[in-house]
Amino acid sequence: MLELAGVTVEIAGVSVLRAVSLHVPAGGRVALIGRNGAGKTTTLRTLMGLLPCRAGRVLIGGEDETHLPAHHRPRHGIGYAPEDRRLFGSFTVRENLLLPVQVLGLPAAEQARRLDAVFTLLPELAELAPRRAAGLSGGQGKMVALGRALMVGTRAVLLDEPFQGLAPALALRYAEALSRLHHALPEVAILITESNPELLRPLVERTFVIERGEIAPAG
Protein backbone atom coordinates (compact mmCIF):
# COMPACT_ATOMS: atom_id res chain seq x y z
CA MET A 1 0.00 0.00 0.00
CA LEU A 2 2.74 2.44 1.02
CA GLU A 3 6.34 2.08 0.01
CA LEU A 4 9.59 3.99 0.15
CA ALA A 5 12.17 2.71 -2.34
CA GLY A 6 15.73 3.87 -1.74
CA VAL A 7 14.65 7.29 -0.52
CA THR A 8 17.19 9.92 0.45
CA VAL A 9 15.99 13.12 2.09
CA GLU A 10 18.01 16.17 2.99
CA ILE A 11 17.03 18.91 5.38
CA ALA A 12 19.16 22.06 5.10
CA GLY A 13 21.86 20.14 3.23
CA VAL A 14 22.13 17.31 5.77
CA SER A 15 20.98 13.81 4.78
CA VAL A 16 18.35 12.83 7.31
CA LEU A 17 17.26 9.69 5.45
CA ARG A 18 19.77 7.62 3.47
CA ALA A 19 18.48 5.15 0.86
CA VAL A 20 15.56 4.18 3.05
CA SER A 21 13.30 1.38 1.89
CA LEU A 22 10.16 0.47 3.77
CA HIS A 23 6.95 -1.32 2.81
CA VAL A 24 3.56 -1.20 4.46
CA PRO A 25 1.26 -3.78 2.84
CA ALA A 26 -2.49 -3.17 2.45
CA GLY A 27 -4.13 -3.80 5.83
CA GLY A 28 -0.72 -4.43 7.39
CA ARG A 29 0.35 -3.16 10.80
CA VAL A 30 3.90 -1.94 10.80
CA ALA A 31 6.07 -0.34 13.45
CA LEU A 32 8.98 1.97 12.79
CA ILE A 33 11.28 1.95 15.80
CA GLY A 34 14.14 4.34 16.47
CA ARG A 35 15.66 6.72 18.95
CA ASN A 36 14.97 10.43 18.94
CA GLY A 37 16.49 12.00 15.87
CA ALA A 38 16.85 8.69 14.05
CA GLY A 39 14.55 9.83 11.25
CA LYS A 40 11.13 8.45 12.22
CA THR A 41 9.23 11.71 11.82
CA THR A 42 11.15 12.50 8.63
CA THR A 43 10.12 9.11 7.23
CA LEU A 44 6.44 9.82 7.87
CA ARG A 45 6.68 13.38 6.55
CA THR A 46 8.32 12.02 3.41
CA LEU A 47 5.53 9.48 2.97
CA MET A 48 3.08 12.38 3.35
CA GLY A 49 4.90 14.35 0.67
CA LEU A 50 5.79 17.14 3.10
CA LEU A 51 9.50 16.82 2.31
CA PRO A 52 11.00 16.41 -1.16
CA CYS A 53 13.03 13.27 -1.97
CA ARG A 54 16.57 13.79 -3.16
CA ALA A 55 16.65 10.26 -4.53
CA GLY A 56 14.35 7.25 -4.58
CA ARG A 57 10.63 6.88 -5.01
CA VAL A 58 7.45 7.02 -2.92
CA LEU A 59 4.82 4.51 -3.99
CA ILE A 60 1.16 4.63 -3.02
CA GLY A 61 -0.88 1.57 -3.98
CA GLY A 62 1.92 0.51 -6.31
CA GLU A 63 1.92 3.80 -8.24
CA ASP A 64 4.90 6.14 -8.28
CA GLU A 65 3.61 9.20 -6.40
CA THR A 66 6.99 10.73 -5.50
CA HIS A 67 5.92 14.08 -6.87
CA LEU A 68 2.29 14.02 -5.76
CA PRO A 69 1.70 17.20 -3.72
CA ALA A 70 1.20 16.61 0.00
CA HIS A 71 -2.35 17.95 0.02
CA HIS A 72 -3.43 15.17 -2.38
CA ARG A 73 -2.54 12.44 0.14
CA PRO A 74 -5.97 12.46 1.87
CA ARG A 75 -7.59 11.98 -1.54
CA HIS A 76 -5.65 8.72 -1.78
CA GLY A 77 -7.09 7.56 1.55
CA ILE A 78 -4.06 8.35 3.69
CA GLY A 79 -4.56 9.84 7.14
CA TYR A 80 -1.80 11.32 9.25
CA ALA A 81 -1.56 11.98 12.98
CA PRO A 82 1.59 14.08 13.40
CA GLU A 83 3.80 14.16 16.45
CA ASP A 84 2.49 16.59 19.10
CA ARG A 85 -1.10 16.16 17.80
CA ARG A 86 -1.09 19.46 15.84
CA LEU A 87 -4.82 20.03 16.29
CA PHE A 88 -6.36 23.37 15.37
CA GLY A 89 -6.79 24.86 18.83
CA SER A 90 -9.54 27.38 18.09
CA PHE A 91 -11.75 24.70 16.50
CA THR A 92 -13.95 22.29 18.40
CA VAL A 93 -13.09 18.61 18.33
CA ARG A 94 -15.94 18.03 15.88
CA GLU A 95 -14.61 20.78 13.58
CA ASN A 96 -11.12 19.28 13.75
CA LEU A 97 -12.49 15.86 12.80
CA LEU A 98 -14.65 17.18 9.97
CA LEU A 99 -12.13 19.55 8.38
CA PRO A 100 -10.30 16.95 6.24
CA VAL A 101 -13.51 15.45 4.81
CA GLN A 102 -14.97 18.92 4.20
CA VAL A 103 -11.81 19.89 2.34
CA LEU A 104 -12.17 16.70 0.28
CA GLY A 105 -15.69 17.86 -0.57
CA LEU A 106 -17.36 14.61 0.49
CA PRO A 107 -21.17 14.67 0.53
CA ALA A 108 -22.72 15.58 3.89
CA ALA A 109 -24.15 12.08 4.35
CA GLU A 110 -20.71 10.52 3.87
CA GLN A 111 -19.17 13.03 6.28
CA ALA A 112 -21.73 12.09 8.92
CA ARG A 113 -21.19 8.38 8.27
CA ARG A 114 -17.45 8.69 8.77
CA LEU A 115 -17.89 10.77 11.91
CA ASP A 116 -20.21 8.09 13.32
CA ALA A 117 -17.71 5.38 12.44
CA VAL A 118 -14.95 7.27 14.26
CA PHE A 119 -17.22 7.84 17.29
CA THR A 120 -18.02 4.13 17.38
CA LEU A 121 -14.35 3.25 17.29
CA LEU A 122 -13.26 5.97 19.73
CA PRO A 123 -16.31 6.56 21.97
CA GLU A 124 -14.59 9.23 24.09
CA LEU A 125 -14.49 11.50 21.04
CA ALA A 126 -18.28 11.69 20.95
CA GLU A 127 -18.20 13.25 24.43
CA LEU A 128 -15.36 15.60 23.54
CA ALA A 129 -16.97 16.70 20.25
CA PRO A 130 -18.28 20.13 21.33
CA ARG A 131 -15.11 21.08 23.23
CA ARG A 132 -12.38 23.37 22.00
CA ALA A 133 -9.29 21.45 20.93
CA ALA A 134 -7.05 23.92 22.77
CA GLY A 135 -8.55 22.83 26.11
CA LEU A 136 -7.85 19.11 25.72
CA SER A 137 -5.31 17.15 27.74
CA GLY A 138 -2.40 15.57 25.90
CA GLY A 139 -3.98 12.14 25.94
CA GLN A 140 -7.36 13.39 24.72
CA GLY A 141 -5.57 15.30 21.97
CA LYS A 142 -3.85 12.12 20.79
CA MET A 143 -7.21 10.38 20.51
CA VAL A 144 -8.60 13.28 18.49
CA ALA A 145 -5.53 13.24 16.23
CA LEU A 146 -6.08 9.52 15.65
CA GLY A 147 -9.75 10.13 14.90
CA ARG A 148 -8.89 12.95 12.50
CA ALA A 149 -6.45 10.68 10.65
CA LEU A 150 -9.14 8.00 10.39
CA MET A 151 -11.65 10.42 8.85
CA VAL A 152 -9.71 10.30 5.58
CA GLY A 153 -7.43 7.31 6.23
CA THR A 154 -9.55 4.70 4.46
CA ARG A 155 -6.45 2.90 3.17
CA ALA A 156 -3.70 3.82 5.62
CA VAL A 157 -2.99 5.88 8.71
CA LEU A 158 0.43 7.14 9.74
CA LEU A 159 0.74 7.67 13.49
CA ASP A 160 3.80 9.54 14.69
CA GLU A 161 4.81 8.54 18.24
CA PRO A 162 1.25 8.31 19.53
CA PHE A 163 2.37 6.72 22.80
CA GLN A 164 4.95 9.31 23.69
CA GLY A 165 4.04 11.14 26.89
CA LEU A 166 0.85 9.12 27.49
CA ALA A 167 0.16 8.00 31.05
CA PRO A 168 0.14 4.15 31.29
CA ALA A 169 -3.64 3.96 31.61
CA LEU A 170 -4.12 6.19 28.57
CA ALA A 171 -1.49 4.27 26.60
CA LEU A 172 -3.46 1.11 27.29
CA ARG A 173 -6.67 2.75 26.09
CA TYR A 174 -4.92 3.97 22.96
CA ALA A 175 -3.54 0.47 22.26
CA GLU A 176 -7.05 -0.99 22.73
CA ALA A 177 -8.40 1.56 20.28
CA LEU A 178 -5.81 0.47 17.71
CA SER A 179 -6.82 -3.19 18.19
CA ARG A 180 -10.48 -2.26 17.74
CA LEU A 181 -9.53 -0.31 14.64
CA HIS A 182 -7.75 -3.30 13.16
CA HIS A 183 -10.72 -5.60 13.79
CA ALA A 184 -13.34 -3.14 12.60
CA LEU A 185 -11.43 -1.94 9.54
CA PRO A 186 -8.92 -4.66 8.63
CA GLU A 187 -8.27 -3.07 5.23
CA VAL A 188 -6.68 0.04 6.77
CA ALA A 189 -2.90 -0.22 6.96
CA ILE A 190 -1.29 1.24 10.08
CA LEU A 191 2.24 2.61 10.36
CA ILE A 192 3.27 3.62 13.90
CA THR A 193 6.53 5.13 15.06
CA GLU A 194 7.84 4.57 18.57
CA SER A 195 11.13 4.63 20.45
CA ASN A 196 10.39 1.66 22.72
CA PRO A 197 10.22 -1.57 20.66
CA GLU A 198 8.50 -3.61 23.40
CA LEU A 199 5.44 -1.39 23.54
CA LEU A 200 4.25 -2.12 20.01
CA ARG A 201 5.18 -5.79 19.76
CA PRO A 202 1.65 -7.13 20.43
CA LEU A 203 0.10 -4.60 18.03
CA VAL A 204 2.08 -5.03 14.84
CA GLU A 205 3.03 -7.73 12.40
CA ARG A 206 6.27 -6.24 11.23
CA THR A 207 8.90 -3.93 12.67
CA PHE A 208 11.45 -1.76 10.94
CA VAL A 209 14.30 -0.25 12.88
CA ILE A 210 15.69 3.10 11.85
CA GLU A 211 19.07 4.30 13.03
CA ARG A 212 20.76 7.50 11.90
CA GLY A 213 18.57 7.73 8.84
CA GLU A 214 19.05 4.14 7.72
CA ILE A 215 16.58 1.29 7.95
CA ALA A 216 17.37 -2.38 8.51
CA PRO A 217 14.41 -4.78 8.52
CA ALA A 218 14.24 -6.72 11.79
CA GLY A 219 11.39 -9.18 11.35
Added chain:
Amino acid sequence: MAEWLGQNTLLLGLALLDGLAYAALVFMVAVGLNLVFGVLRIINIAHGSLFAIGGYAAASLGLFLAAHGLPGWIQYVALVLAAALVGGILGPVIERLVLRRIYGHEQVLQLLVTFALFMILEDVQKLVWGVQPVTNDAPLRLLGTVDVPFGEDVIPFTAYQLFVLPGVALATLGGLAWFLRRTLTGRIIVAVTTDREAATAMGIDARRVFLLTFTFGAGLAALGGALASPTTTLVPGIGASTIVLSFAVVATAGLGQIEGAAISSLLIGIGRSAAVYLAPEFEVVVPYLIMVAVLLVRPQGLFGVVETRRV
Protein backbone atom coordinates in the same frame (compact mmCIF):
# COMPACT_ATOMS: atom_id res chain seq x y z
CA MET B 1 -8.81 70.37 35.32
CA ALA B 2 -12.58 70.97 35.37
CA GLU B 3 -12.00 74.48 34.07
CA TRP B 4 -9.77 73.16 31.31
CA LEU B 5 -12.38 70.57 30.37
CA GLY B 6 -15.04 73.23 30.31
CA GLN B 7 -13.05 75.29 27.87
CA ASN B 8 -12.06 72.36 25.70
CA THR B 9 -15.22 70.22 25.48
CA LEU B 10 -15.65 71.14 21.88
CA LEU B 11 -12.10 70.16 21.03
CA LEU B 12 -12.44 66.87 22.90
CA GLY B 13 -15.66 66.11 21.08
CA LEU B 14 -14.09 66.85 17.73
CA ALA B 15 -11.07 64.74 18.60
CA LEU B 16 -13.33 61.86 19.54
CA LEU B 17 -15.39 62.02 16.35
CA ASP B 18 -12.36 62.50 14.15
CA GLY B 19 -10.54 59.72 15.95
CA LEU B 20 -13.43 57.35 15.43
CA ALA B 21 -13.51 58.01 11.68
CA TYR B 22 -9.76 57.74 11.47
CA ALA B 23 -9.70 54.51 13.51
CA ALA B 24 -12.19 52.99 11.08
CA LEU B 25 -9.82 53.63 8.16
CA VAL B 26 -6.73 52.41 10.00
CA PHE B 27 -8.60 49.27 10.99
CA MET B 28 -9.40 48.40 7.37
CA VAL B 29 -5.71 48.52 6.50
CA ALA B 30 -4.42 46.87 9.68
CA VAL B 31 -6.84 43.96 9.57
CA GLY B 32 -5.75 43.06 6.03
CA LEU B 33 -2.09 43.34 7.00
CA ASN B 34 -2.77 41.08 9.96
CA LEU B 35 -4.63 38.47 7.91
CA VAL B 36 -1.90 38.38 5.27
CA PHE B 37 0.83 38.02 7.89
CA GLY B 38 -1.08 35.26 9.69
CA VAL B 39 -1.36 33.12 6.57
CA LEU B 40 1.70 33.99 4.46
CA ARG B 41 4.05 34.82 7.36
CA ILE B 42 5.23 37.80 5.36
CA ILE B 43 5.18 41.36 6.66
CA ASN B 44 4.01 43.15 3.55
CA ILE B 45 5.38 46.69 3.48
CA ALA B 46 3.72 47.22 0.10
CA HIS B 47 0.35 46.92 1.86
CA GLY B 48 0.40 50.73 2.21
CA SER B 49 0.81 51.13 -1.55
CA LEU B 50 -2.40 49.18 -2.08
CA PHE B 51 -4.12 51.64 0.26
CA ALA B 52 -2.75 54.58 -1.77
CA ILE B 53 -3.57 53.10 -5.16
CA GLY B 54 -7.04 52.16 -3.92
CA GLY B 55 -7.54 55.80 -2.92
CA TYR B 56 -6.28 57.25 -6.21
CA ALA B 57 -8.29 54.76 -8.27
CA ALA B 58 -11.46 55.56 -6.33
CA ALA B 59 -10.96 59.33 -6.68
CA SER B 60 -10.26 59.07 -10.42
CA LEU B 61 -13.23 56.82 -11.04
CA GLY B 62 -15.46 59.10 -8.97
CA LEU B 63 -14.31 62.21 -10.86
CA PHE B 64 -14.73 60.43 -14.20
CA LEU B 65 -18.28 59.36 -13.38
CA ALA B 66 -19.22 62.82 -12.08
CA ALA B 67 -17.82 64.42 -15.25
CA HIS B 68 -20.17 62.23 -17.27
CA GLY B 69 -23.11 63.52 -15.28
CA LEU B 70 -23.96 60.25 -13.57
CA PRO B 71 -26.12 60.39 -10.42
CA GLY B 72 -24.54 60.86 -6.98
CA TRP B 73 -25.15 57.39 -5.54
CA ILE B 74 -22.86 56.04 -8.27
CA GLN B 75 -20.02 57.69 -6.29
CA TYR B 76 -20.38 55.10 -3.53
CA VAL B 77 -20.46 52.23 -5.99
CA ALA B 78 -17.28 53.71 -7.48
CA LEU B 79 -15.50 53.50 -4.10
CA VAL B 80 -16.20 49.80 -3.74
CA LEU B 81 -15.64 49.03 -7.40
CA ALA B 82 -12.26 50.77 -7.45
CA ALA B 83 -11.15 48.84 -4.36
CA ALA B 84 -12.30 45.53 -5.83
CA LEU B 85 -10.46 46.25 -9.08
CA VAL B 86 -7.22 47.24 -7.36
CA GLY B 87 -7.32 44.25 -4.98
CA GLY B 88 -8.52 41.83 -7.64
CA ILE B 89 -5.84 42.79 -10.16
CA LEU B 90 -2.80 43.81 -8.11
CA GLY B 91 -3.35 41.13 -5.43
CA PRO B 92 -2.93 38.06 -7.65
CA VAL B 93 -0.22 39.72 -9.76
CA ILE B 94 1.92 40.53 -6.69
CA GLU B 95 1.32 37.14 -5.07
CA ARG B 96 2.10 35.13 -8.20
CA LEU B 97 5.02 37.14 -9.54
CA VAL B 98 6.77 38.25 -6.37
CA LEU B 99 5.66 36.75 -3.06
CA ARG B 100 5.51 33.16 -4.31
CA ARG B 101 9.28 33.27 -4.79
CA ILE B 102 10.08 34.29 -1.23
CA TYR B 103 7.86 32.08 0.94
CA GLY B 104 9.86 30.44 3.68
CA HIS B 105 12.94 32.58 3.05
CA GLU B 106 14.62 34.66 5.74
CA GLN B 107 12.56 37.55 7.04
CA VAL B 108 15.22 40.09 6.12
CA LEU B 109 14.93 39.08 2.49
CA GLN B 110 11.14 39.18 2.64
CA LEU B 111 11.22 42.66 4.14
CA LEU B 112 13.65 43.87 1.46
CA VAL B 113 11.53 42.41 -1.33
CA THR B 114 8.25 43.89 -0.09
CA PHE B 115 10.02 47.19 0.56
CA ALA B 116 11.28 47.14 -3.04
CA LEU B 117 7.75 46.40 -4.15
CA PHE B 118 6.53 49.34 -2.11
CA MET B 119 9.03 51.68 -3.85
CA ILE B 120 8.08 50.35 -7.28
CA LEU B 121 4.37 50.80 -6.60
CA GLU B 122 4.98 54.29 -5.23
CA ASP B 123 6.62 55.21 -8.55
CA VAL B 124 3.91 53.51 -10.56
CA GLN B 125 1.44 55.63 -8.64
CA LYS B 126 3.38 58.82 -9.48
CA LEU B 127 3.59 57.71 -13.10
CA VAL B 128 -0.17 57.26 -13.36
CA TRP B 129 -1.48 60.06 -11.15
CA GLY B 130 1.47 62.45 -11.06
CA VAL B 131 2.59 64.40 -8.01
CA GLN B 132 -0.20 67.00 -8.02
CA PRO B 133 -2.80 66.50 -5.27
CA VAL B 134 -5.87 64.56 -6.37
CA THR B 135 -9.13 65.05 -4.60
CA ASN B 136 -12.75 63.99 -4.97
CA ASP B 137 -14.87 64.82 -1.96
CA ALA B 138 -18.22 64.21 -3.69
CA PRO B 139 -19.08 61.18 -1.50
CA LEU B 140 -18.43 63.34 1.56
CA ARG B 141 -20.49 66.35 0.39
CA LEU B 142 -23.44 64.33 -0.90
CA LEU B 143 -24.37 63.03 2.55
CA GLY B 144 -24.11 66.44 4.18
CA THR B 145 -23.45 67.05 7.86
CA VAL B 146 -25.08 66.04 11.10
CA ASP B 147 -25.22 68.16 14.26
CA VAL B 148 -23.79 66.04 17.04
CA PRO B 149 -24.77 67.34 20.50
CA PHE B 150 -21.80 67.39 22.81
CA GLY B 151 -22.39 68.79 26.27
CA GLU B 152 -23.81 72.25 25.72
CA ASP B 153 -22.28 72.50 22.29
CA VAL B 154 -23.24 71.13 18.93
CA ILE B 155 -20.58 69.79 16.61
CA PRO B 156 -21.42 69.70 12.91
CA PHE B 157 -19.76 66.59 11.53
CA THR B 158 -19.99 64.95 8.11
CA ALA B 159 -22.41 62.05 7.97
CA TYR B 160 -19.93 60.17 5.80
CA GLN B 161 -17.30 60.18 8.55
CA LEU B 162 -19.83 59.69 11.33
CA PHE B 163 -21.77 56.78 9.85
CA VAL B 164 -20.25 55.41 6.66
CA LEU B 165 -16.66 54.89 7.81
CA PRO B 166 -17.38 53.32 11.22
CA GLY B 167 -20.27 51.40 9.66
CA VAL B 168 -18.09 49.82 7.00
CA ALA B 169 -15.38 49.04 9.56
CA LEU B 170 -17.89 47.37 11.89
CA ALA B 171 -19.39 45.41 9.01
CA THR B 172 -15.88 44.30 8.02
CA LEU B 173 -15.11 43.24 11.57
CA GLY B 174 -18.36 41.31 11.98
CA GLY B 175 -18.28 39.87 8.47
CA LEU B 176 -14.70 38.73 8.81
CA ALA B 177 -15.30 37.11 12.21
CA TRP B 178 -18.32 35.32 10.77
CA PHE B 179 -16.45 34.30 7.62
CA LEU B 180 -13.45 32.89 9.51
CA ARG B 181 -15.54 30.96 12.02
CA ARG B 182 -18.58 29.85 10.09
CA THR B 183 -17.54 29.15 6.51
CA LEU B 184 -15.36 26.32 5.26
CA THR B 185 -13.08 28.70 3.35
CA GLY B 186 -12.70 30.75 6.52
CA ARG B 187 -11.86 27.71 8.61
CA ILE B 188 -9.33 26.65 5.97
CA ILE B 189 -7.67 30.06 6.30
CA VAL B 190 -7.59 29.71 10.10
CA ALA B 191 -6.16 26.19 9.78
CA VAL B 192 -3.32 27.40 7.52
CA THR B 193 -2.68 30.29 9.92
CA THR B 194 -2.51 27.94 12.89
CA ASP B 195 -0.33 25.24 11.37
CA ARG B 196 0.48 25.21 7.70
CA GLU B 197 1.98 21.74 7.58
CA ALA B 198 -0.82 20.09 9.53
CA ALA B 199 -3.32 21.87 7.29
CA THR B 200 -1.52 20.56 4.19
CA ALA B 201 -1.60 17.03 5.59
CA MET B 202 -5.38 17.46 6.00
CA GLY B 203 -5.66 18.04 2.26
CA ILE B 204 -5.51 21.83 2.14
CA ASP B 205 -3.70 23.38 -0.82
CA ALA B 206 -1.79 26.09 1.06
CA ARG B 207 -0.73 27.87 -2.14
CA ARG B 208 -4.32 28.51 -3.15
CA VAL B 209 -5.06 29.78 0.33
CA PHE B 210 -2.07 32.15 0.07
CA LEU B 211 -3.36 33.57 -3.21
CA LEU B 212 -6.89 33.95 -1.89
CA THR B 213 -5.83 35.54 1.40
CA PHE B 214 -3.41 37.96 -0.22
CA THR B 215 -5.98 39.07 -2.77
CA PHE B 216 -8.52 39.55 -0.02
CA GLY B 217 -6.05 41.47 2.15
CA ALA B 218 -5.08 43.64 -0.82
CA GLY B 219 -8.76 44.34 -1.41
CA LEU B 220 -9.22 45.44 2.21
CA ALA B 221 -6.24 47.82 1.96
CA ALA B 222 -7.59 49.24 -1.30
CA LEU B 223 -11.04 49.62 0.26
CA GLY B 224 -9.45 51.49 3.14
CA GLY B 225 -7.81 53.84 0.66
CA ALA B 226 -10.98 54.23 -1.39
CA LEU B 227 -13.00 55.08 1.72
CA ALA B 228 -10.32 57.52 2.88
CA SER B 229 -10.14 59.31 -0.48
CA PRO B 230 -13.15 61.62 0.02
CA THR B 231 -11.84 62.77 3.41
CA THR B 232 -8.35 63.74 2.35
CA THR B 233 -6.23 65.05 -0.46
CA LEU B 234 -4.22 62.33 -2.12
CA VAL B 235 -0.53 63.08 -2.41
CA PRO B 236 2.58 60.92 -2.85
CA GLY B 237 3.66 59.46 0.49
CA ILE B 238 0.16 58.71 1.73
CA GLY B 239 0.91 54.97 1.44
CA ALA B 240 3.99 55.22 3.62
CA SER B 241 2.30 57.03 6.49
CA THR B 242 -0.60 54.57 6.42
CA ILE B 243 1.55 51.46 6.51
CA VAL B 244 3.64 52.71 9.40
CA LEU B 245 0.53 53.53 11.39
CA SER B 246 -1.07 50.17 10.69
CA PHE B 247 2.12 48.42 11.78
CA ALA B 248 1.72 50.24 15.08
CA VAL B 249 -1.88 49.01 15.29
CA VAL B 250 -0.95 45.41 14.51
CA ALA B 251 1.95 45.41 16.97
CA THR B 252 -0.25 46.93 19.68
CA ALA B 253 -3.01 44.40 19.12
CA GLY B 254 -0.81 41.35 18.75
CA LEU B 255 -0.41 39.49 15.48
CA GLY B 256 -3.34 37.41 14.33
CA GLN B 257 -5.92 39.28 16.42
CA ILE B 258 -8.83 40.69 14.43
CA GLU B 259 -10.97 41.97 17.30
CA GLY B 260 -7.78 43.17 18.94
CA ALA B 261 -6.90 45.12 15.79
CA ALA B 262 -10.26 46.89 16.04
CA ILE B 263 -9.66 47.95 19.63
CA SER B 264 -6.09 49.08 19.09
CA SER B 265 -7.22 50.98 15.96
CA LEU B 266 -9.62 52.89 18.22
CA LEU B 267 -6.91 53.48 20.80
CA ILE B 268 -4.41 54.75 18.25
CA GLY B 269 -6.95 56.56 16.07
CA ILE B 270 -8.45 58.50 18.94
CA GLY B 271 -5.05 59.03 20.59
CA ARG B 272 -3.69 60.49 17.39
CA SER B 273 -6.58 62.84 16.77
CA ALA B 274 -6.59 63.94 20.41
CA ALA B 275 -3.00 64.97 19.83
CA VAL B 276 -3.96 66.79 16.62
CA TYR B 277 -6.40 69.00 18.53
CA LEU B 278 -4.79 69.31 21.92
CA ALA B 279 -1.04 69.01 21.34
CA PRO B 280 -0.40 69.11 17.61
CA GLU B 281 3.37 68.97 18.00
CA PHE B 282 2.96 65.40 19.31
CA GLU B 283 0.67 64.16 16.53
CA VAL B 284 3.32 62.07 14.85
CA VAL B 285 4.67 60.36 17.96
CA VAL B 286 1.46 59.63 19.85
CA PRO B 287 0.61 56.36 18.01
CA TYR B 288 4.10 55.06 18.73
CA LEU B 289 4.02 56.18 22.34
CA ILE B 290 0.82 54.18 22.74
CA MET B 291 2.45 51.22 21.02
CA VAL B 292 5.60 51.40 23.12
CA ALA B 293 3.59 51.76 26.33
CA VAL B 294 1.58 48.65 25.48
CA LEU B 295 4.58 46.61 24.36
CA LEU B 296 6.53 47.48 27.50
CA VAL B 297 3.82 45.87 29.60
CA ARG B 298 2.73 43.15 27.17
CA PRO B 299 5.42 42.36 24.61
CA GLN B 300 3.04 40.02 22.74
CA GLY B 301 0.55 42.87 22.25
CA LEU B 302 -2.74 43.59 24.01
CA PHE B 303 -4.48 40.45 22.80
CA GLY B 304 -1.58 38.37 21.48
CA VAL B 305 -1.01 34.92 22.83
CA VAL B 306 2.52 33.88 23.70
CA GLU B 307 3.36 31.62 20.80
CA THR B 308 3.94 28.03 21.71
CA ARG B 309 6.22 25.80 19.71
CA ARG B 310 5.23 25.88 16.07
CA VAL B 311 7.45 23.28 14.43
